[in-house]
Amino acid sequence: MAELRPYPFPALIRRMFAELSASGSIFDLPSRKFVLDPGGRDLSVRFHGLEAATPLGPAAGPHSQMAQNVVLAWLSGSRIIELKTVQINDTLTIPRPCIDMQTVGYNVEWSQELRLGESLVEYVKGAMLVEILAASGALKVAPGFGRVLYDMSVGYDLKGIQSDRVQEFIRGMLDATPVIEQLRAQIPDELARFRELDFQRRISNTLTLSTFHGCPPDEIESIICYLLDHVGLHCVVKLNPTLLGPEGVRSLLNERLGYRDVRVPDAAFERDTKWDQAVSFVERLGARAQRRGLGFGVKFSNTLICENHRDFFPKGEREMYLSGPPLHVIAMNLVGRFRARFGARYPISFSAGVDRQNFADAVALGLTPITVCSDFLKPGGYGRGHTYFKELDARMEAVGARDLEGFALLAYGHHETALGRVEGLDDDRRAAALASLTAGDDARARLSEAQWRAWVEQAQRLNTETYVARVTDDPRYGQARNAKPPRKVGSALVLFDCLTCDKCLPVCPNDANFRFVLPRGEVAVERLRRLPGGRWTVEASTPLTLEKKHQIGNFADFCNECGNCDVFCPEDGGPYVMKPRFFGSRGDWELFAQRDGFFLEREGATLRVYGRFSGRGYIVELDAAAQRGRDGVARYRGPEFALEIPLADPDAARGRVDAGVDAVDLTYLHIMRLVSEAVLRETDNYVVHLLDPAPASTDAGALRVTR
Ligand code: SF4
Ligand code: SF4
Known part of the structure; x- marks a missing residue:
């Protein structure tokens, strides 16, 4: 049925442990795909000054709506979980089907499909399930590797965000005590020891703003001002790919990448925020957040609006939203342009076509969090996160990096050039820091904290230039490599028996x-x-x-x-x-x-x-x-x-x-x-x-x- 229904908390807990015991999986994710130990490496990052054990997370979307989604994301290594966007209109009718992953990824999805109060309870349930799992001893989670942040995503306009119901949701996320106490009492008797857990009451005090395609820049600015001034949240504003301008987007999408059939309507560029407008509100909002001691950053990017030229979605859907490989290139170009303008002044959250092969690159650029949707919708689902970490581990091993900052320095070999750009260092200190880094020692100890930070930031900036140039011409993102739909064998499904390939289990974001x-x-x-x-x-x-x-x-x-x-x-x-x-x-x-x-x-x-x-x-x-x-x-x-x-x-x-x-x-x-x-x-x-x-x-x- 097209409507989602939350599942009772005690039954979710029982299912989790009973399945682990009987089948060695949780919510159909086999334990061999769990990411619970970084193998001696430090994959931690800071997001708005808060620490998370990895930079990976599901993007606000189908993988972060229900409580079991949160658990599945955490099990597969996500540690900054961007919860599904909520908004005042919580009785939407969404066209079905709404996700077309036949090629690159299109959708006509929107915000949460639950009522606002239900979303709050689902998010709290998810966070409590993670805490119960981590505390159970049933999983061998490496010390500190369970640390997870939850990032709210809220839309779409100031009036809605200021409404009592959305504010009540945000207050509930800032202090979830009443929901926790209700759920605590529901923990089954045989697991009563988990009732004693000191569950985290503040589920989140960070927010990524999702705005309508076409939301005016002054509206975006007003919303962030309100959230900083009146709610006291660390904020990220998610920007649209149209920020690259019509020529920038079309020359990349239609010409270099070859997606000639994808048409981005002129109106999208006319309505959306322009680059200069974004630059000026970022300056103002960044300064405002700093005055208040709060974090502020940007996210690249929202999906790209385009005309519905396919026959997948219900007739009547004139527009749809593109994601996946082509968006990766567009969003990375935006990252490059933003970094060239602002350097490392503002952190960048990233979501666009992230997959096993490019996750480590996004890490090397220092993007935080790195969120995923389209790739988790492919066979393997959340379990694909496991492969991201294997690849990252191999790349870190290859350059001898122990942590992600060391990896940023060494990933593309820019460490020497980057250090050359750090001011206030004499030759001896430079040589000592370089020798220490390449020997796998603690290079950080050779520098002041500010010098170390400057070194890493310079390397991330150089990495950005290298990667953006590389990815823009990489054929794996082009139309020719992404035109083939998944194979169909020509037989029709009936009630019982099928090929039993089991692909339909992990590709379902909700484990339905x-x-x-x-x-x-x-x-x-x-x-x-x-x-x-x-x-x-x-x-x-x-x-x-x-x-x-x-x-x-x-x-x-x-x-x-x-x-x-x-x-x-x-x-x-x-x-x-x-x-x-x-x-x-x-x-x-x-x-x-x-x-x-x-x-x-x-x-x-x-x-x-x-x-x-x-x-x-x-x-x-x-x-x-x-x-x-x-x-x-x-x-x-x-x-x-x-x-x-x-x-x-x-x-x-x-x-x-x-x-x-x-x-x-x-x-x-x-x-x-x-x-x-x-x-x-x-x-x-x-x-x-x-x-x-x-x-x-x-x-x-x-x-x-x-x-
Ligand atoms: S298991 Fe059966 S129903 Fe599921 S994807 Fe395979 S063939 Fe289709
Ligand atoms: S089972 Fe899952 S993947 Fe399939 S239509 Fe339902 S929600 Fe979507």
């Missing part, structure tokens, strides 16, 4: 898709035909054959129908459309009546399964014996019948059948029994933890963590 096992074999396709005299007889047809090792299910409460799993599924039809869908509440099963799917509930010893097939609803009630095997009685209701069926002897069925109906299809009964038994047998799905809360263990001996 899951595996479950149905026994290989046949599912009877049967009809119960009424005989004269009230008896029944079973008529069998060709059975349904299940051949695959497992099946794919979809948890509807976490599926906003973004469409991303459809893009990467080799078969046609979309896993989120075709695969068994499980709703988290009966209300939603009833409300979203145009979606087929299941809902399970218990009443005493009875398991009640709601199922909808081709728009027609059925209900099966299974007594205890029927849940265990082939004995017992199933109460089976459909649009035209209500029967009690002894499972061992269906011919003896009793009940009501509407006039004119002489047969009842039993296939749906079999399917509903089969899928409900299967999902309730397992630990790695959201259905079982809602229905059958089982005590979770954090006993390290019981956990299967691959290191």
Whole structure:
């Protein structure tokens, strides 16, 4: 269903530990992809003066909306988590599908899909889950490597941001005590020791401003002034790629990179902030923040607005937003231009086409945080973060860097030139610092703090020049290398069985898709035909054959129908459309009546399964014996019948059948029994933890963590 539903906190905690114990994964991310130890290197950075263990983070977007997103991001090495943008209008209708990753990355997404209060609770839940995991001892987190910052993202205009509801959200992030106390009380009894944790009450005091495409510069400035003066937040303003101007953007995008079919409308350049306007408000806002002892920086960049020239999004969407490889080049050119103008005066947050191959370069440029969206939407999902750190480690190893500042100095070999630009050093000090750096010693100890900082900043500036020149001509960002959509094999998805490639699990930002096992074999396709005299007889047809090792299910409460799993599924039809869908509440099963799917509930010893097939609803009630095997009685209701069926002897069925109906299809009964038994047998799905809360263990001996 297109609406997201938050999941109960205690069930999330139980799922987290039960899955780790049973499968060695958390929210379907295998532990071999966890990033918990930097292998003796110091990957820490400072953001607005606050320390984070790495500069990586999910960009405000689909990877930072729900509590499990926050955990998944943290597990894969993100330590500056830019939370999904919130705004006053929290009842948006977003066109679906809304994410097109067939080539470079386009979207028609917007801000949070939850109500403002729900977003606050989700963010606090995510932060508490991370703290619980870190404190559990279930994971071997290197000392200090758990340190994580949460950055608010708020939009879109001054009036909305000043509104009571948005201000209440911000106050809640500044002091989350009431939410924490509510959630603390919900921690399951068997994990009660986590109730004693001193959870961080200030979830965030930093904010990245997201503005409308076309937001006037004086509005941007007014918002930041307000946030600095009246709320006291450290601020970053996210700028649009149109800042490069029409010639700058088009010569890069359409000519050098070859994306000739992408048209950025003239109006976008006319409406958006111009370079000179940005330069002057950055100067003013930077000075204002400094007077108040607050941080101020910029972010490159927002997505690039362009005409919708493709047929992926619903008709009527005239514009869409480009991300991925071409945006990387445009945004890096903006970084270069900004650094040339301001040097290191203002920190730069970065988001645009970051991936395994260029993450280390962004690190070498000193960009903080480095946030990701498009790449995490590709196969592997959050787990791709693991590869970023492997690559960074290899690059640091190659130049002998122990920390990120040392890496900035050595990454492109600019250390000597950079040191030459540091004032106030005699030749001996220079030589000693260089020798110390290249020998892998503590070069910092050879200089004053100011000299060290100046050296690193000069190197980052030189690195920027080198990298921007390099990336602008790198064919990997060009159209030719990014034109091929993911492979489709030409077969159509059906309810059960598929290629079982499992790509649809990690590409889902919300972990909505899951595996479950149905026994290989046949599912009877049967009809119960009424005989004269009230008896029944079973008529069998060709059975349904299940051949695959497992099946794919979809948890509807976490599926906003973004469409991303459809893009990467080799078969046609979309896993989120075709695969068994499980709703988290009966209300939603009833409300979203145009979606087929299941809902399970218990009443005493009875398991009640709601199922909808081709728009027609059925209900099966299974007594205890029927849940265990082939004995017992199933109460089976459909649009035209209500029967009690002894499972061992269906011919003896009793009940009501509407006039004119002489047969009842039993296939749906079999399917509903089969899928409900299967999902309730397992630990790695959201259905079982809602229905059958089982005590979770954090006993390290019981956990299967691959290191
Ligand atoms: S539904 Fe598609 S993506 Fe998912 S496992 Fe099956 S074939 Fe692979
Ligand atoms: S299941 Fe598919 S459509 Fe639904 S949220 Fe996940 S990726 Fe998007």
